[in-house]
Amino acid sequence: MGASKKESVEVDKKKNSKKTQTTKKEKHNTEESVLAQKQEGAATDYKELSADDDSEDYKSVGESEAGDGESSGDEGNHKSGSSEGLAIDGQSEDSEPDQGAEESDSSEDEVAPRNTVGDVPLEWYRDEKHIGYDIAGKKIKKKEKQDKLDSFLANVDDSKNWRKIYDEYNDEEVELTKEETKLVRRMLKGKTPHADFDPYAVLGLVRAIRKGYIKFDKPKEEPRFYMLWGDDASSSEKTGHLSYIPAPKPNMPGHEESYNPSLEYIPTQEEINSYQLMDEEDRPKFIPKRFTSLRSIPAYENAVKDSFERCLDLYLCPRVRKKRINIDPESLKPKLPSRKDLRPYPATCYLEYRGHKGAVMSISAEASGQWIASGSSDGTVRLWEVETCRCIKVWEFGEVVQYVAWNPLPELPILAVTVGQDVFLLNSGLGNEEIQRKVKELLHVETPTAPEDSGNKVSGWSWRQDDEHEGIRLRHFKSVYSVEWHRKGDYFSTVMPADILSIHCHLIAFLFLALESIVLCMKSISHT
Amino acid sequence: MGTDMEMDMDGDVEERRVQVRFITKLKPPYRVPNTSIAIPANLTRLGLSTIVNSLLKAGEDEWESQPFDFLIDGELVRLPLEQFLLAKGISAEKVLEIEYIRAVALQKEDEPSLHDDWVSAVDGSCPRFILTGCYDNLGRVWRAAGECTHVLEGHSGAITSVSVVNSEGTDSVTVATASKDETLRLWKFDNEEHSDQPSKIRAFKILRGHNASVQSVAVEASGSMICSGSWDCTINLWRTNVSDTEGDLVSIKKRKVKNKAEESQLEGEALSTLVGHTQCVSSVCWPEPKTIYSASWDHSVRRWDVEMGKDLSSIFCGKPLSCLHVGGEGSALIAAGGSDPILRIWDPRKPGTSAPIYQFSSHNSWISACKWHSKSLFHLLSASYDGKLMLWDLRTAWPLAIADSHEDKVLCADWWKGDSVISGGVDSKLCISSGISVL
16 A cells, blocks of 8 residues: 555656545545545646646546636646536546545535436536436536636635535535645645554555565465375365265275285185185175186176175165264363362371271261260260360260261250161260250150151151260161251251162151250250 | 681691681670681581680680570571571671570470379469469469479369469469360469468359350459450450459359359459450460450461450461460560461561561471560470470571470470470470570
């Protein structure tokens, strides 16, 4: 663009308005074209442009009235007074639509182009008195053109007259605004019309593009090698058939098909006999044979059959496109988080709670975090102080302790323990006197009563006071696996495996409604 | 003495030498002539100590060698001199000024005093006695190793922390104990009693108010108030009016008590409660009348304004903290240790980051106690679950001394009489190590 810009600068001197039109930026296309016109018109006014050529393009001069236009002097440039400017037509054709659009650039933005002629050469209307038709169908009369005298007077009187240009397309006079005249002047001098446009930047870009520094699109990678004789399959795929599935490739002949294969390829007589024993399908299709010379090769008996089958393959047998999924096997592996993401994770062992003699089956931390209870396979439950690893209390049960769970309420330090078929609710002995009193009250059961819950045909539970361990003992009909407290501490649930027959099946959980008295007590505590 | 003395230690002429001058803040018997000496550059602390000793001996015939420690540019020398200079980038061309101090080392260990159960708390702030608390719910007062003078009875739970409230009075001493039975008790006794049997004392005031074990107690400097931190995440302030005024008498709540005490005991309520921590407050410290520092298992050290009752600032480190003490330079450095074996020291006066200015990491397990020396600017001690007591100097990253006096975890430690270290642990022993010359 820059280069052509330069051209335009040179040509400007020749006043080749067409080029200026095409070379300017599109934004200014319209304006410039008009300006080019005006330039011509204005040029005639400016004495500095005495070097103007008079090509036929300068009929714009003639555009202005009576061909002589506004010029008060230097008529040297005008051509004949063909006011319509025949040669200009060609140019004005370009300019007209632009001019129409240019209309919008000028001060009267709101006014739509009034030209109703359309895109026809205006010379058709040269001899007519009207130019176009209005919406009602009536002819639009041409404006009366000023004759020379009038135009001269107008020039003298009206200081702005030099700015007015006759818009032939719309049949009116358009006055250039100051900005527009500035633009025109700049263009005359060969500068860019808008002050803030830097042509040198554009030139730089142009040079860069030409040299290849700036690339817009990725250059196509030309394949360095290409196959002279492509595969049937690949070439036919490109033919644009939608669901073309190539025929299976016939196997290339290998060593077995040779007329004189190595000895190891040839089956022995025993092997040939064994082929007879096999099923039809299992037999090898081709038995290699050996011939010492080409002369002794017999005709291939399956020739016709083979080619027939090939033909069938090609055009008769239905083929199914197998959708092969390319899965990267690594992507099937679950994404494990890296070690860093898992931080902070426990890395060093600082405290060990020693005391149990068997495997520790379950641990549970008290609500405040000061104590831990642990149940072990040695039949004991121990209560530990977290900070110092001190064992505060030990409860002895005969059997393996499956599960321990603290009551989540900090005011009720009750420990639920599952041992065999029993669930024990133990008073851990923690807390001040008041809490201890309440816990003891709670854990006191007078008479064993049936549980009031629903849905169980067999009542297999019994509540009993257990003084040995200071708590309540619940006997189930099966061994209990675990016990969980409700968040509010009022309820707990126990889990037992369902049946001996269905060992692996889903576990049944029974929800216990605590005895009435306990419920009331607990509720009252939770409200205080 | 000549101005330039050459001490030819090895007879090797090629050896590099450094010009040094020994200076000290110690009193005259320890003064060395202020001349510059050329010494071999590969000497360690021991070698330097030998030089100083021989210099002192030259001045005074009756001199007995003592171990010295050396400071260059405010840092203790722990490497051979040459390497030390290289590491610090100190030029060996000009005369080097080495300051020497008496080396801190544990010299004597007394007979450990046996308790009946774990020794969980110890206080050595009064030089006349040692106060201990034990897991058998009793507090004890010891006059010296093995000599128990008083037994403080009354708690129903293990004692977690003890503190001497007021020992200014002529003979009468007031102490406070905190226990897992959620109460604090105040005791008064006469120190001058001498009897064969330890006398049993009951508390004259019981402070109730916490909902969970009281973990730590700290006394205000004047002795009129104490604060306690507890497992219920709060800190309570209590008044310790020694005089029995009516105002403190609160109606004793009705309760089923099996063993009813005969004497009337005052019950006190908390003056105010400081709420802010989200987990157990493991340690509290009251360095100035208006500020309380507390450390907690919620990883923070908080500074509280006593009058406002609010926490002013907090320092977060990533580990639950179990011990805290304020001391050091300007009594402003905070030392805290917790569940990782690193002893951290913060300077709250420094603006900006809350990163510790010193970190001492020679322990192997939880740090259960840390205490600043009451008079020194640089010395503190720490006790850990790995059974070791370590003496630290801020000027060097290695411990000055390690005492391996306990077989099991050490639960508590303190300074006593300015030159001894007392500690109690899971092995139920109270150990006293003395002869430490800090100043």
